[in-house]
Amino acid sequence: MSVNLRQEEVQLESKKRLIALQRAKELRSRIDGYLKNKANIPSGFEVQEAYQQAKHKLLQVLQATEDQWHDWHWQMANRISDVTVISQLLNLDAAELQAVQRVGRQYRWAVSPYYMALAMAGGINGPVWRQAVPSIEEVQDRSGLEDPMGEEFTSPAPAVTRRYPDRLIINVTNQCAMYCRHCQRRRNIGELDLHKPRKILEAALQYVRENKEIRDVLITGGDALLLSDKQLDWLLSQLDQIPHVEIKRIGTRTPVTLPQRITPELCAVLEKYPPIYINTQFNHPLEVTPEAKKACDMLIKAGVVLGNQAVLLKDINNDPDVMKRLNHKLLQIRVRPYYIFHAKAVKGTRHFITGVNDGINIMEQLRGYTSGLAVPTYIINAPNGYGKTPVLPQYIVENHNTHVTLRTWEKRIIPYNVKCKQ
């Protein structure tokens, strides 16, 4: 009797195992396409040879040393914003150079040598190049607004942007290490690098002090980490002394465009004022390089928590496999994907703008297919400063409160009864 029972148990177990094996095979097949395509989407780690070549070419043209390359002040002082330098670096035809020059007169451009080397490694008109080097399409764009977010009407105090109940932005500079061609704040860039004067920052701090519901202050720009260590030290210490400011955040693209900025001295400043959250903007796996990793490692050692705000950009990352690889590479360097922003119709950036379905499709192909940690929130910024609005694929196809119909990540339609007290 007991022997028979035992046999039945064994048979049942192996039947369960067979079903699980079958399911595992099916699950593996869900990412067949991605696994095949992955090799076509190199990260910055996989283009090191080309990067090193480009770097040496740049050092030659700029007559500089390896030590200077690692000095962020040198990187800033030698930002490329002149077509004659580009013509020494690469064989571009005259028409292309002329286009860069012409657009550059209307919209400022400047690229750190580091990011230019990466752009060269990723190829002319590749995903890094297109973020950095002016394109004729910028001046052909007659649509779009200068300020679609209506930021001009959401500034209750100097240098402050407030669109939410408990948090706000202090805008500290218009300077960047690289002027993104897709910049949403191009109207602020102008031709001159301007850090906000101390008096303006004092007024912004006073607003924070007087409004006790502000528990989260985001220092951004421009690029907040282009302030000097001393200025940052002062600003962070001021915020640290305001009892109701629970967290401080910094917006910067330097881990991507100028990782040399992350120095031991800067980290010593950041370490003094926890908790600090830094959000950066990696848009493509090519930007995840050994230098970027080192910068992130240093920030993490200083106790900073890192997140990423990618911008959805046509022909750069509006592809589920590219976004998946990007988010995987980010998790490897301990940067948590936070947002994917839908690019707004800012004048001069129309060639980067995609349909909302591209974003929804990306979200659809992340959730379930990969770690929840690799799934950011897709955001459309509502016009007139009415705020970030999350956009999701539809996972509830019917909702009757006590019974709903779910649509799972694999598109299975499943009724679900909620056992709640009515």
Ligand SMILES: *Cc1c(COP(=O)(O)O)cnc(C)c1O
């Ligand atoms: C984006 C933004 C914030 C921060 O928003 P989170 O969703 O909390 O990251 C705060 N203030 C303004 C004005 C913003 O645009």
